[in-house]
Amino acid sequence: MTLLSVRNLTVTLMTGSGPADAVRNLSFDIERGQILGIAGESGSGKTMTALSVMGLLPYKGKASGSINFDGQELVGFKPRDFRRIRGKDVAMIFQDPMTSLHPMLTIETQLTEHLRHHRKVSKSEARARALELLDTVKIPDPKTALKAHPSQFSGGMRQRIAIAMALACQPKLLIADEPTTALDVTVQAGILKLLDELRKSQNLSVIVITHDLGVLSALTDRIMIMYAGAEVESGLTSQVLTRPRHPYTRGLIDALPDSGADGKRLIAIDGMPPELGKFPSGCAFHPRCSFARSECKTGVPNKVDIDGSRRIFCSVDPFDTSDSSAGASR
Structure with a gap:
């Protein structure tokens, strides 16, 4: 369809x-x-x-x-x-996760505010969903990750967090x-x-x-x-x-x-x-x-x-x- x-x-x-x-x-x-x-x-x-x-x-x-x-x-x-x-x-993952994640806010704040805006859920429900999302995108130790800021993650982990936000x-x-x-x-x-x-x-x-x-x-x-x-x-x-x-x-x-053509001109x-x-x-x-x-x-x-x-x-x-x-x- x-x-x-x-x-x-x-x-x-x-x-x-x-x-x-x-x-x-x-x-x-x-x-x-x-x-x-x-x-x-x-x-x-x-x-x-x-x-x-x-x-x-x-x-x-x-x-x-x-x-x-x-x-x-x-x-x-x-x-x-x-x-x-x-x-x-409709959601979008942008090219650079550092420009789509707020550097001064924790991951928990960014995920839960997004959820509460669109889903009208309670704080506890939003936090539970945020933990589930981080687990879905394979972020190690989601509880600790929620309290962290974007700068504390590698580029690959930030991209996973951006995907979690898009999927929220x-x-x-x-x-x-x-x-x-x-x-x-x-x-x-x-x-x-x-x-x-x-x-x-x-x-x-x-x-x-x-x-x-x-x-x-x-x-x-x-x-x-x-x-x-x-x-x-x-x-x-x-x-x-x-x-x-x-x-x-x-x-x-x-x-x-x-990769198999050594010395070959591009x-x-x-x-x-x-x-x-x-x-x-x-x-x-x-x-x-x-x-x-x-x-x-x-x-x-x-x-x-x-x-x-x-x-x-x-x-x-x-x-x-x-x-x-x-x-x-x-």
């Missing part, structure tokens, strides 16, 4: 040069109990997509199109409407923005395992935003690749990462370092992503694409549906190896 359905989402921000679209005509769904990964370079629109769902766009930022969450249309919601569901039905009110959708950035590999693996366990035990839907394709490979069911505010490819994670069809997706995968995508408000005409990727043709510079990229389970937005589709009669339809 679909929990979140986004259709033709455009997010417009105010810049020094006037309004600019940070997200352009984006559509996707996430089912209950599913983990969707959103990947792309910095400035691709990943975080702005998440902030539009949370109702946390920057000042004068505007979302248009449709964001249907559990039967509610969020586009047009007033701030008080978002406050009613934010942290309760048993949300239906959890958005994790770069949840493993700046964590070492061992701690990263533990966080990913925890998110997967929570998804299974609570039938939680999760959106994971990252530039790390390795994280998405280990955790997600489906993946969407974004570039310059728009989708370029989406589908089952196993399909997209092993048989990419869009030149940008192929470039991201080719740029990954190979492959980089030529050029830089376009600045906000300065997207090129036609396909935004065409200035960096070695397969670009004249039509890529002016026309809207073709939407290519592949076997009903994935799609790309590309007028060239250079990696299509299927027979023209079986597979893709334009």
Whole structure:
């Protein structure tokens, strides 16, 4: 069953040069109990997509199109409407837990105040729930941890506490923005395992935003690749990462370092992503694409549906190896 359905989402921000679209005509769904990964370079629109769902766009930022969450249309919601569901039905783990945890308040204060605001429970009930949450995210000695401040924990433990706060009110959708950035590999693996366990035990839907394709490979069911505010490819994670069809997706995968290739030169995508408000005409990727043709510079990229389970937005589709009669339809 679909929990979140986004259709033709455009997010417009105010810049020094006037309004600019940070997200352009984006559509996707996430089912209950599913983990969707959103990947792309910095400035691709990943975080702005998440902030539009949370109702946390920057000042004068505007979302248009449709964001249907559990039967509610969020586009047009007033701030008080978002406050009613934010942290309760939809929760977010931010990139740096030190910026989302108050440095001067104990973990107990932060967890219990959040619970009492949304759940209207007593102090003792909130404290019992806080202990349960810390145990769920595998914080050692939860009773002692409740009395501590964020600075007394490692980065990995702070991230677990941030996850506990996000889960406090048993949300239906959890958005994790770069949840493993700046964590070492061992701690990263533990966080990913925890998110997967929570998804299974609570039938939680999760959106994971990252530039790390390795994280998405280990955790997600489906993946969407974004570039310059728009989708370029989406589908089952196993399909997209092993048989990419869009030149940008192929470039991201080719740029990954190979631990078994000593001395091999890393492959980089030529050029830089376009600045906000300065997207090129036609396909935004065409200035960096070695397969670009004249039509890529002016026309809207073709939407290519592949076997009903994935799609790309590309007028060239250079990696299509299927027979023209079986597979893709334009």
